[in-house]
Amino acid sequence: MAKPSPVSPLAPTDVPEMPAIAGVRLATAAAGIRYKGRTDVLLAVMDKGTTAAGVFTKSKCPSAPVEWCRAVLKNGKAQALVVNSGNANAFTGKTGKASTKLTGDIASKAVGCKPNEIFLASTGVIGEPLDATKFNGVLATLAESAGPDGWMDAAKAIMTTDTFPKVATATVKLGKAKVTINGMAKGAGMIAPDMATMLSFIFTDAPISAPALQALLKAGVEDSFNAVTIDGDTSTSDTLLMFATGAAAAQGAPKITKASDIRLKPFVKALNVILNDLAEQVARDGEGARKLVEVVVEGATTKASARKIAMSIANSPLVKTAIAGEDANWGRVVMAVGKAGEPANRDKLSIAFNGIRVAKLGARDPSYDETEVSNAMKNPKVQIKVTLGLGKGRDRVLTCDLTKEYVAINGDYRS
């Protein structure tokens, strides 16, 4: 069982008040899936007419709930989301599939809708059968008690080794009406691109069609969740779902059917801020993290090339352990640039840590002051900037350092 960890020193200090979203009701329970003495089930009930969008892990061995969501997403409609922590229902064979079916049946009866309007997500240990009969009764009770508040409780119920709940909110104009976007995420370990977070859910009362919602989500994920890596390990369960109840239509919000609709501009901007905010919170809560690390690569031949080099740096154990040791070890950054396999000219390369250039044109910058750099490395946020000098390609990824605590947490998780 996951041991309670002290809250990450990188946890955000200003946690927002989460407003209600018209058309969404929440409830949580302790169903004893795996953990004791804490909530481990979230039910979100949504009004009829809610549209859905989703982005999932690219793993070739996805969890049963991911396969379930992919199937029901074709429908584009949602009336409930059921999330459990403690058991990922991944690599559970036929039992896993039966378990999602049973959960879907129990939830659809509890909420009063079709099973293909139920979305499922599970997070926790892999390979253990998930006993869906534990949802019997629980989901019906939750459906009755669900209310518009309790967003922070919801974010807590989906945590595993996370040390703090992750939420974000924004209210923007859509046409002349106000619409709200609420988001939550859980992360911690097994975080890598091609869905960076294990689970994240976004809710809005904006009236947006399912295809438009899907296009917004897909575009937004690329530079937020997909630009975060903790350990390069991609989960079997990574799931990002977005639901739009459309309730704001009653306040005059226009019905949007195309992602390119110009009236969406403030909404898209706010959505991307929320996705980035949640993705950064995931990096801030990387297992054992003591430093938030931003890797910026400039002057690459293309943005894609910059991304690949940035990921090579962000996933390098040698770079990450150096940051943990507050060591501006730019030699390891060079190594990580070199192994990325992307165009790079050693003799044009410059590297800076937190704005202090330590290497230029392929060699140590003779002007840099070791004491100044050492002090800069004590900052809880470290930016590594690499300038390749080849073209205009630029990208940025977020990660955290690799500490002894990461090893301790992951060497003793299952037992």
Added chain:
Amino acid sequence: MAKPSPVSPLAPTDVPEMPAIAGVRLATAAAGIRYKGRTDVLLAVMDKGTTAAGVFTKSKCPSAPVEWCRAVLKNGKAQALVVNSGNANAFTGKTGKASTKLTGDIASKAVGCKPNEIFLASTGVIGEPLDATKFNGVLATLAESAGPDGWMDAAKAIMTTDTFPKVATATVKLGKAKVTINGMAKGAGMIAPDMATMLSFIFTDAPISAPALQALLKAGVEDSFNAVTIDGDTSTSDTLLMFATGAAAAQGAPKITKASDIRLKPFVKALNVILNDLAEQVARDGEGARKLVEVVVEGATTKASARKIAMSIANSPLVKTAIAGEDANWGRVVMAVGKAGEPANRDKLSIAFNGIRVAKLGARDPSYDETEVSNAMKNPKVQIKVTLGLGKGRDRVLTCDLTKEYVAINGDYRS
């Protein structure tokens, strides 16, 4: 400076006596490159007519000595090898290039040959200028004192964070004559495929032409050094060189000009055993390693696909920390199979740890005994076998576990 570490618990217990190789003379010195109180320079002098072969890092930012070796290798002839530890002469710009030139000049005068018959290798910290004037005098003295013995001293002089010297030897028939192969390696951190070891040198008295030697080395490296990974990080300096003095021709060994020569069969076999032996020693001395991990993937669509999946498992921090925690966490193995991006069918997958099957056909094997598996995980050698059930592709890679010691070693290396 690298702190002296206790010898890895995985160090081999039977260290071979290293015989002399006719045509090779060795000497070591303490030149004060970076370390104090230990040797840090190796000079190997070879008879005129010695042929050379080499395989190098695929890094796009290689060290100056790697670029030097690539250039002189075109010549195919060698009369000396100069290796220093403590400074990798990597990412040192024009200074680095000048430094290799000066070293080559000093060595060629000391040995009495052309600079393009000198091979250079450097290992240690990246980005610090290497002061080649420190070789002045030192190499001349070494050339005079060099003798046929001292192989273990040579292997010690090239160590950095290695905890034990790595050597291997074999004597086989070539035609009717006996020929000897001696090898040494240094490894420890920044070990990944596309040259798995930072430095390895093989010497033989067999008379083999440079093109044939190059073909043998290139073929041999694929399933030995390139099948080892410590942390997925590829060094800027990885170098494997092989030298053949041809001295055994005087004892009647036939002169070999083609790698396909049938008379080479026992030689090739012995060479591959040595390459595998050294590569395994590198894995056994991975930074902070407490477990030697062999990952076997069977039933893949091709060997290349099996290799990619095996590397995905071997480089997964979550798999490696689980092994460190003696936890048969096959869920993480599934995750690593899934993220490799290669053909895999979750519902055909089986996984065994040290011969005990824990998962079959995509779910937990109901018959496995947790106590039995827990005991098996206490073994210092752990085999993870994944059976995909898709085809006949099979491959194997070696790695080690990821421990708190790895983080400690690498968080405090440069300072």
